[in-house]
Amino acid sequence: MFLNMLIKFNILWVEDDFKYVKSTENVLKKYLDNLGFCLEVDHIGNPKKTPVQNYLNYTSKYDLILVDWHFKTEVGSTDEAIGGDVIKQIREETPFADIIFYSGNDSIEDELKSKALTGVYISSRRNLKDEAKDLIQYLLHKTLHPKIMRGIIVSELSNIDDLCYRIIETKYNHKSCNKVNFAKNIKASLKIQIDNQYAEKIKIIKKDNDVFIKKIHSTMVLDSHKRSLQIHEFAKNDKVSKNILDPISQLPETISKRNKIAHWKRAEETDEHILLKEANKDDYLFNQEEAIVMRKNINNAAIALNKYLKYLSDES
Numbered sequence: 001m002f003l004n005m006l007i008k009f010n011i012l013w014v015e016d017d018f019k020y021v022k023s024t025e026n027v028l029k030k031y032l033d034n035l036g037f038c039l040e041v042d043h044i045g046n047p048k049k050t051p052v053q054n055y056l057n058y059t060s061k062y063d064l065i066l067v068d069w070h071f072k073t074e075v076g077s078t079d080e081a082i083g084g085d086v087i088k089q090i091r092e093e094t095p096f097a098d099i100i101f102y103s104g105n106d107s108i109e110d111e112l113k114s115k116a117l118t119g120v121y122i123s124s125r126r127n128l129k130d131e132a133k134d135l136i137q138y139l140l141h142k143t144l145h146p147k148i149m150r151g152i153i154v155s156e157l158s159n160i161d162d163l164c165y166r167i168i169e170t171k172y173n174h175k176s177c178n179k180v181n182f183a184k185n186i187k188a189s190l191k192i193q194i195d196n197q198y199a200e201k202i203k204i205i206k207k208d209n210d211v212f213i214k215k216i217h218s219t220m221v222l223d224s225h226k227r228s229l230q231i232h233e234f235a236k237n238d239k240v241s242k243n244i245l246d247p248i249s250q251l252p253e254t255i256s257k258r259n260k261i262a263h264w265k266r267a268e269e270t271d272e273h274i275l276l277k278e279a280n281k282d283d284y285l286f287n288q289e290e291a292i293v294m295r296k297n298i299n300n301a302a303i304a305l306n307k308y309l310k311y312l313s314d315e316s
Helices: 018-035 083-093 108-114 128-139 146-173 179-205 209-218 224-237 242-263 288-315
Strands: 008-014 038-044 064-068 099-103 121-124 265-269 273-277 284-287
Touching (some): 083 099, 083 108, 099 108, 108 121, 121 128, 146 179, 146 224, 146 242, 146 273, 146 288, 224 242, 242 273, 242 288, 284 288
Parallel strands (some): 008 038, 008 064, 064 099, 099 121
16 A cells, blocks of 8 residues: 555644544645645553653654643543643654644643743643644745645655556556457557657757747656556446545546646746646646645645555455
C-alpha cells in the first residue's frame, strides 16, 4: 500500500480523553478535507507508559503537536499535571515544533512560566477546535502559496504515475491474463502515441532555428495522461466499485493540469496565482481554488488506486 503518498497534515496528540480526541479530530478532519489535505493523527493517551520520544524519531513528521495539561495515568487516579513535562521532552527532540498546550484550567499561563516553556501556543479546552484551525491555516500559509503548491502537486502526481505502473504490472502478471493480447493492446496504443508525437516533432525540426529553439520546451514525451486513461479502462472492465472508479475517472484531467503546471510557460506569478501559457492553447490559471480541487483529486485517486491494486493482488 502507498497511502503515504497522500497530501497530509500530521498531528501528534497527547490527551487521555479519547472521546474528546475523536470529536475534535472530526472537526479538524472536515476542515482539512475542505482544503484538500488528509489529516493523520498519532495519539498518546498516557505519556508515562508511551513516551513521546517513541513518536519523534523523525523530527519533520508532525506539522502540529497538541498537548493536554492534566492526565489520569492510572485507573482511578487523580489527574496529574504532567503536560508541561511532556512539552519539555518534545522540545529536547524537536526544538522548533509548533505546539498547542491546552487545559480546562485557567492557570495554564503560570505553568508556562514555572517550567520556562517558550514558543508554545496556549488554548482552553473548549476553544481548542477554533484555535487549532486558526493555527493550521497559519502553518499552511506558505505551503498554500501557488509556487510551493505547484511543486508539491507535480511531485505527488509522480507518485501516482508509479502506482499506475504497478497496476499495469499486476494486471499483466494476473493468472487469468492473456499476456500476448495484453501487451499487444498496450503496444498498439503506444505506437499511435509515438507516431503522432513523431510526426509533430518532425514538423518542429523543420522549422527555422529561432522557432525551433522556442519549441524545444514543448517536445517532451508526456505519456502519463494516456497511462491514466488506460488504468481507467482497466477499472471499468473489471467492474470495480463506484468509490474506486469515480476518483480514477477524474485522474486523467488532474494529470493534464499537472502537465500544464510542470511544462507550460509562466506568464505571470503572484501570491494568489500563476498564469500559464502554451501556444495555440487556452491560458491556464493555477490559483488557490484550483489547488484545492487538485489536492482533493490527488488524495482521492491515491486511495482509489491503492484499493484497486489491493483488489488486483487479492485476485491474483
